[in-house]
Amino acid sequence: MNTQTIALHLREHNLKVTPQRLKIVESLNTYGHLNIDMLYAEVQKSYPSVSLATVYKNIALMTEKQLLEEVKIPESKSVFEVKKAPHHHLHCRRCGKIEDVVIDCSGICRIAEEKSGYLVERTETVFSGLCPDCRSGS
Ligand SMILES: [Zn+2]
Ligand SMILES: [Zn+2]
CATH class of the missing domain: 1.10.10.10 (Winged helix-like DNA-binding domain superfamily/Winged helix DNA-binding domain)
Incomplete structure (x- = not known):
């Protein structure tokens, strides 16, 4: 841009x-x-x-x-x-890197609705762990 x-x-x-x-x-x-x-x-x-x-x-x-x-x-x-289209995030606990990941979480939202009776309008998920670099120990 x-x-x-x-x-x-x-x-x-x-x-x-x-x-x-x-x-x-x-x-x-x-x-x-x-x-x-x-x-x-x-x-x-x-x-x-x-x-x-x-x-x-x-x-x-x-x-x-x-x-x-x-x-x-x-x-x-x-x-x-x-701000852009809805997406989720990956967070590396070792190097602190944060990346976007586009995943359809509608299945999980539906389960949450069925269990609670809520109307789920949005969800933000952060997947924490080790990025490929930190995983391979480099
Ligand atoms: Zn990392
Ligand atoms: Zn993002």
Whole structure:
């Protein structure tokens, strides 16, 4: 995604285009999933005087406007990503890598509904374990 596309994406979500916001989305496009500290470090590379509070506020607003999505990782810091079609996540407990995985979980949702009587509207699953690199011990 180039800068113009990101700027358009921000406007579509009723967000003013600022250099910091562009940098946040650009970093997430490059790395996929980043926590607040990582995003802060990325923004600081281009804007050394920026405060953590400002970066935090920008991320919170962009999440509220549904441009970004927070992914809660058990026993670890939340990461953020550019919102896209629903998917689940893989988390490596050794190296901390987080990856997307697209799986149809409707079967599990149906079982949960049958057992509880709830109408399940969404589910977020984090599969934790060892990534292929950590598995092979490299
Ligand atoms: Zn790993
Ligand atoms: Zn994701």
